[in-house]
Amino acid sequence: MTDRAGTVAQESDLIDVKALVHAYFTLHPDVSIPEQKVVFGTSGHRGSAFDTAFNEDHIAATTQAIVEYRTKEGITGPLFIGRDTHALSRPAETTALEVLVANGVRALSDEFDGYTPTPAVSHAIITYNRAGHDDQADGIVVTPSHNPPRDGGFKYNPPHGGPADTDATSWIAKRANEIIEGGLRDVKRAEPTAVETYDFLGNYVDDLKNIIDLEAIKKSGLHIGADPLGGASLSYWEAIRDRYGLNLEIVNPVIDPTWRFMTLDWDGKIRMDPSSPSAMASVVARRHDFDILTGNDADADRHGIVTPDGGLMNPNHYLAVAIQYLYANRPGWRDDAAIGKTLVSSSMIDRVAESLGRELLEVPVGFKWFVPGLVDGSVAFGGEESAGASFLRFDGTVWTTDKDGIILALLASEILAKTGKTPSQLYVELTERFGAPAYERVDAGATKAQKAALGKLDGDAIAADELAGEPITAKLSHAPGNGAAIGGVKVVTEDAWFAARPSGTEDVYKIYAESFKGEEHLREVQREAKKIVDAALG
Structure with missing residues (x-):
C-alpha cells in the first residue's frame, strides 16, 4: 500500500x-x-x-x-x-x-x-x-x-x-x-x-417503492447521506430524495471525468470503489454527520455502507446483515427461495443461511450465476464479496438481474428505520451468535503458465489433508451450488477456508481466506494456502 x-x-x-x-x-x-x-x-x-x-x-x-x-x-x-x-x-x-x-x-x-x-x-x-x-x-x-x-x-x-x-x-x-x-x-x-x-x-425511481420500504424511511426522519462518487447515480439520488420526501443529502454533487475530488486507493490510483477504505476516506470522515451514509461506484452497481458507530462496513459483513434482515422481513418471498453467494464470500453467510433454514447457493465468481434464480424467484438474494448484490421485489418477482448498488444503499436506511439499529450494530449481534471471522484477500506472484494451470486445477490435485491445524473437509474446483468450474480451487475446514484464483490482468493469483479463530489463525491459513497452491502447481 x-x-x-x-x-x-x-x-x-x-x-x-x-x-x-x-x-x-x-x-x-x-x-x-x-x-x-x-x-x-x-x-x-x-x-x-x-x-x-x-x-x-x-x-x-x-x-x-x-x-x-x-x-x-x-x-x-x-x-x-x-x-x-x-x-x-x-x-x-x-x-x-x-x-x-x-x-x-x-x-x-x-x-x-x-x-x-x-x-x-x-x-x-x-x-x-x-x-x-x-x-x-x-x-x-x-x-x-x-x-x-x-x-x-x-x-x-x-x-x-x-x-x-x-x-x-x-x-x-x-x-x-x-x-x-x-x-x-x-x-x-x-x-x-x-x-x-x-x-x-x-421508470426506475418510480418503481423503487415495490422493493424498498421508502415510507418507513421517510417516517423515520433519518438523516441520510448519499455520495455518488462522481458517478451515474447522482441524478437518481436527487430524484429519490424528491420523489419520496426523504431527509437525504447528496454528499458530493460533482461530476468531473478526472475525479480530482477522490481520495487515492490503496495503490495510489484514483478508483471509485465504494468498498475500499482508502477510496472512501473522505466519505468516512463525515460519518458522524449522518445517521447512515452510503457510496456508489461510477455505474452504481456497487455499494458502500458507512455508519457512525462502525465506519465503512466490510462488504461481507453488510451482505450477512442484509440477508438476515431481508429473509425475516419479506413475507412475499417464496419459503424455499435460496440465498446466493459467490464462493469467495464470507462463511458468515453460510451460518446465517443455516439459522434461517434456507438453502445456500454457492457459485463461482461472477454475478451472471445468480441470473436464472433471480428470474424465477428461486433465489431471492444474490451477492458478491466485492460489494455487488441484488434481491427480489416485495412480491418475490425479479427486480434486476445485474448488481444494484442503489437498492443496497437504500436497504441500509430501511434496516435502521425498521430495527432502530445500524447495520454495523446488527453485524456485531451476528458475531455474538456465530463467531467473528477474520477475512482478507492477498495476492501471490505467478507466471502466466502457473496462472493457466491454476485456472484448470482440480481439487483432487491438492495433496494436503490439513490446513492450519484443522482437517480439510473439502477440496473444490467446482462450485457446490451449480457444479460450475470455479477457475481455481477452494479448500475448506470446520473453522476456515481459502480460495485461490488467477488474476485476469496481472501476473498474480488471488488468495481469499477466512478464519473464525482470529487474525493469527488467518495468517497461518494464508501462509499454508500459498504453500499448498504452489505445491499443486509444481
Missing part, C-alpha cells in the same frame, strides 16, 4: 481528458497483440485508449458483433443503451449508436441525455420483456465500473437483463476481433439520428 492511500488526488494524478479522447479516435489496435484485443471479463471489455485497448475500432467492431449475435439468437426487440461518467463513455456510446442505427436496430438511449446506472438498464430490459411484447429487448452499458478515469468499459446484457454468459461474450469477442483484423470492412455505420429515447430514471 502506498503512503498516499486515502489522501486527496493531486494534479499529477489526473488524466488529460482531451488526450484520452483523442487517443480513442486516433489509435488503432493490432489484434495480434493480446493486450489490444477485445476481451470480455466478468463485466465486459475494459481498457484504456492510451494503451490501444479501448478505442473506436474496438467499440465499432464489438457493437457490430453484438448486432450479429442478436440476429443469430433471434433478438429483435429494442436495445437499451446507457453510459456512466467516465471520459471514454460518451464517445463509445456515440460509436455504438452509429453502428446500431446503421444496422436497423431500435436503440433507446436516455431521454435527457443523462448518465445511466447499470441497474437502470437491467431494470429497463426486464420491464420491457415482462410486458408481453412479441419481441425481446437487450442492452449495452458503457462503463468500466469502478476502474480508474483512464479506462473505458463496454458490457452486453442479453434479454434476461443480467451480464452475458461466457458463451455469448466469447462469441462476441471472437467476432469483434475478426472484424478488426478485417479492417472493419464488415462494420455498418450511420449518423445516429434515428435513436429513440427512454426515461431510465423515471
